Amino acid sequence: MKWYKVAGVSDIAVPVSKISAGGKKLCLVNNENQFFALGSKCPHAGADLTNGWCESKKLICPFHRYAYDLETGRGNAGQNDFLPTYPVEIRNNDIYVGIPSFWDKLKGI
Ligand code: FES
Structure with missing residues (x-):
């Protein structure tokens, strides 16, 4: 797992931000000062x-309002889809996102 510094905590003024880490375009979601990183392309x-925006700990797609759980990435019942999620850590007021390497994925990390 490689960790990428994506922003300072005080830099994130909106609930859903566009970030990139490890060559991936991601959503960084600030839900009541708890941060989540998810894929930014809706699977629908x-x-x-x-x-998009947040409601009840879910990321809502702006097109057709599909909803994805911030922690698991799972779509609502009946959607049968999911978003990839990535670990987030706060270190010295900076936000880091972990991106697993190819080898991490093979090992199931
Ligand atoms: S494109 Fe996201 S719900 Fe349809």
Whole structure:
């Protein structure tokens, strides 16, 4: 797992931000000062989820309002889809996102 510094905690003024880490475009979600990193491309029809919003600990797609759990990435019942999620750590007021390497994925990390 490689960790990438993506922003300072005080730099994140909106609930859903566009970030990149390890060559991936991601959503960084600030839900009541708890941060989550998820894929930014909606699995339904490809909308940019960084234009979405949060409701009840879910990221809502701006196109057709599909909802994804911030912790697990699981879509609501009946959607049968999910978003990839990535670990987030706060270190000295900076936000880091962990991106697993190819080998980590093979090992199931
Ligand atoms: S593109 Fe996201 S719900 Fe349809």
